[in-house]
Amino acid sequence: MYSPLFFIVLHGIFLVCASNAWSSLKSIPRKTIQYEDNNVITFKGEGVWNYSTMLIREDLGLLVVGAREAVYALDIKDISVAKSEVLWKVTEEKQKECTSKGKHPDIDCRNYVRMLHQMNDSVMYMCGTNAFSPTCDYMTFGDGQLKLEGKQEDGRGKCPFDPFQRSSSVMADQDLYSASSLNFLGSEPVILRTSPISLRTVFKSSWLNEPNFVYMDVVPESEDSPEGDDDKVYMFFSENAVEYDFYNKLVVSRVARVCKGDMGGQRTLQRKWTSFLKARLDCSGPEPSLPYIIQDVFQVRHKKWRKSVFYAVFTSQSSSTDRSSAVCAYDVTDISEVFSRGKFKTEVTVEMSDVKWVTYNGELPVPRPGACINNAARSAGIMRSLDLPDKTLQFIRDRPLMDDAVRPITGKPLLLKRGPLLTRLVVDHVTVSDGQSYPVMFVGTENGYVQKAVNYDGEMHIIEEVKLFQNAESIDVLRLHQNQLYAGSASGVVQMPVSNCSRYSSCLDCVLARDPYCAWDVPSQRCSRLPTSPEDGKSNLIQSLKDGDATRCPTTAPMEPKILSLVLGNNIRLPCYPESNLAQVNWNFPGESLPYPKKKYIIYNDGILLYNASVSDAGRYTCTSVEQVKGRDYTQTLAIYDLREQSAVVVTDKIKTTLGILPEIHTTSSGLHKSEEPPWYSKTQSSESKWIVMQVALAMLSVMMACLLIWNLYMGHISPFMCCGRRQLIKSPRSLPEREYMHTGNDAVDSKQHMVSLCVTTNSGLEATSFHRNANKGDTPTDVCVFKYITDESEI
Template identity: 45%
Template sequence: EKNNDLYSATSMNFLGSEPILMRSSPVSIRTEFKSSWLNEPHFVSMAQMPESDKSEEGDDDKVYLFFSETAVECDCYNKLVVSRVARVCKGDLGGLRTLQRKWTSFLKARMDCPVLESQLPYIIQDTYRWCDPEQHWKHCLFYAIFTPQSDTSDLSGVCAYRVSDISRVFEEGKYKNPVPVETSFVKWVMYSGEVPVPRPGACINNEARKVGITQTLDLPDRTLQFVKDKPLMDQAIQPIGEKPLLVRRGAKFTRVIVNQVQATDGEKYHVMFIGTEEGTLLKAVNYDGEMFIIEEVQLFQPPVSIKILQFSNVTGQLYAGSDYGAAQVPLATCERSLSCVDCVLARDPYCGWDKTDKKCVSISNSERELIQSVKEGNASLCPDADPVKPVDRFIWPGGNLKLSCPSPSNLAETSWERDDRLLTPSARFQLLRDGLLILNSSASDAGRYRCVSVEHSKADDYTSTVAEYLVTINSKGFGRGGQPLSPQAQTDGPSVAGLQAVVALLVVGLVALLAWNFYKGHLPLPWNCGKNRAQPQGTHDQEAVNSNVTHQDALRPALAESKPLVSGTDNNGRNNNHTGGEAAFNAAGENDAPEVSLPSLQYIDDESEI
């Protein structure tokens, strides 16, 4: 800020056992190390409010701290966590004797967000301060997201609070007072005694200045001792309407940011962008008490928790961050709606249907009159859509056919009709998310198939035809125009010509290889087979002896090198090697070679013989 003062909510030690709210400045101020001030807190966010601006009481600016902590006022056996908002004055200098260099204006109050089905208080996770620059600070709002403190519920909620309501509790509300009872137990009850003047926890204002108190160092000890012992307010702060703006089941909310947009009806709407633990971004609006989610987008894969949400006035984009990356998201994706009905039923205040260009566009980029109905979702304002043209599809008996039908919206319900009668799913007619699958078709399956979409809105239910097909069963295997229905082998085209060229090259290569082997003598020519049989016996025997000696000489070193080759054990791997040796011996015998001496294959039982 302009005074270079740093406000921080943290812990004084690494153990986290000394939580503080402090201001680092020439005169540093911090909280007391007392459980009545901060009791095992989890800090969420801070925000400052210019409450001295146009203040008739001469009030000071404030700093608000949002956190959750273990409740000291709870009369229960188990620890109960509650949500809090605390407030300090920016001009606080501490007390003269009591609360020296400690906050004299630290007050805190419980925050309620009554989510359905909740028996335990929901816990605050994030806040966003929204202020209209054209209005006074008293009209500012705090949006906060809450999640359950137990695993019995999977609901998350968004509540909105007026800054004026929070300020009123601190300025006019009752205090809670700790009262010792038996067994050294402290019970917190509403304080009904006399409240010192100046009011404990209040900022220095015109009324205090009239009596000579111009700074917190001038405050009397009675006031300071009161706020030191009783910083907790008795009244809880309730949200606007005393109920959440949005409640949703599923992934827990993690971050929230709000942007204001003016729709075609002239009203301004607050659009909430909410990050979840599964990496999705929700876009939601509350229309006069109706909770409505416009869309949900998966930003990160695999799903990871969204830790940061920021809006840029320069780019007009949202930025989401996780532990593994960041994403840039536009405020509106109007082009996703392909028809007027889809555009209007989306109820997105950023988008409207352009009748001239026949597309869904952003209202900020168009000067024409657009069709939009965000509160009611009245799609009857749209002109009549062009009728869907039927598509011819053919199938042979016993075949399978898929008819596509993309759903226009996640909120739409699709169904199929055959010849204007509702089609009941069965083993042969299977409804898919994006179409209809017909299995083992027969002649009775021919007809007109229509995919019908029904979407509900506050104004009415709207039915539209998404796709239409004319299915024909042809037992001859040919459809209109003589087109084959069953798969046929392709006999021409560039792919067949290429295959023929490859086969020709293979044949030429094979002929060349055979000719080379005949020329080298590796293969006998057909007319030389008789000559080989008439070869002299002596020459044949000599060649056999030479070849056998070469084989035997080559076999012995291999047998001597590896003991497993000839060992007589039952190991499978070794038996396989031994069988290989016998096969070599038998092959030598079949070539009419002299017998190999069996002692050369004797077993080696002693390793010293190797």
């Protein structure tokens, strides 16, 4: 029996291995470009939102963009130029009908263009949600104008009802393949082919179980096929798994395919797919977790289809705050192998209640279920799917799920990233100076960034991330065309070049970026775009992608220090901006690295802050960055500062200036001029300087208040003796003014008089509380208080 110590050690080993696996796949972009510096081209229609569909018309030089109730034809070279637009609004009747079903009138009950396809040189096919009533129409572009044909068709199964539900489609030989829903509630998912012979999937959970469709594309597998195989349409989606026993619904990622030549069955599976097969997609990280969920796919096509690759973005389905994303790549031949030679799963009943899915080990019907019509089938007299025997069709009707999962090419993700989730991706193949070709991935995120990444022999390197949108909004669509990247979100469309080599300011920065598009041009001494032909100027370019070897870079001249004045008691900020997020920034002060045992230094990303500067802080501060690539350290000096003590007289002048006191006037040979500000002067004062100024101001204010008080005492406006608030204490009754209070009977007059209480204190030391003119004659009050009204302010 194992001891607890054994399990603790085993768990620790597992954690170390998982940590090493995560760290080996870098997820930190080397350079971050903020929105203010992205230098992109943007487009946004007035009052139009949700730019989620794009169609590249290279023949017309257009980027056709579908949004909410609008379609735009943008210049593909400069999308800020809108050549034409067409509005496709919802009718008032449709909007009322949608609202009556409980949908939001301004959000759900609009027409979101969700599908755009080119049918031929002159006609495009488009579909929109149309207030939860999917509708399709034809659109043309002629004489520089977009035009809707007005030939509306039912869009159920082609376009989703819900504008925020995922769907996918592809046009092949003018046949539309689509994956969407057939009903208002979205509970009848379907993979549909709209053609003279329309086909769809079967309404069974073993076929589609609450799917979320992501991507669809064609692979021409009939080309150079010795088996005489058919072309395939592949679709990617996620759905609730039927093959796992789980306490809750478990979502898994799938890849499915159908044959283009499929015509359905004769009796079984009439008007249904006879070639529909699906398999699980595996893309898991080093840590045990729930299966990652597929979000987007991009096919990198090759002249030889067997070398084509599908790249896919996955996100974790864990509810924890530590979210992560992954990118996996799949070989087309590996997917095809699972469908053509893999085992099937079948459902069995256990204890007359539960249904389990297990591996099917029985004999397979002939022809193989789900296979396309090939030479072997034709030799047996089966020329089309209508000729397939019922035994084969019944098998595929009940068992469309494969037992084997499709594994990624490398056996693990190409990219693992924690933080904001990845949403969309496109991939470009770049041929570099050494003649090799590398796939460069452009991945969109949920907070509006695009990351450029490339895999060098198993090492994923994120070159940069660029913030495309000012707000943190999700990137909903990405397209790539002739070195230009197009991105769409809820607020607009952005166009950016795949590379901007001018961002790399030095040879070291250019080479260590390991950007396949860029190389350091030695004659011009700048980082420039790699020539289209690798032989052009090859000897004059410095580029090292796999190794990041920058030893060939020329030696740069030493950096001159920047002289700054040290103001005693001030806070001093010394900026230092590293060129790479992967570099470690170091500060050095006369022979020692900072921070050393002093609490007055704060080192942050863009510099260092020195608190309460003293004489001992004078000296030279050097900021360097160290970036490690393939075990080599590259050190670069970023900034040098010389702090020199400043005279205290300058501090006094600064306080005078702050208080508004005129500076001294000095006479020179050229005449009178205002004394110059010291070189260290800055409009942003330190907190210590502000405190000194505040103390001086308070002192001056106190002096002024004292002078004011003395002046009022001298003028007699204020008596040094106070009694009962505003009552004045007098020594003798003789000092009382003769005019006493008299009631005039006129309220207006009485209200204008100001009442003053004058008190006389006798030897008794008691204060009278009242005085009446009709007091008893025999009573001689010892204390007299006289209440008078003063009508003249001079009497105060």
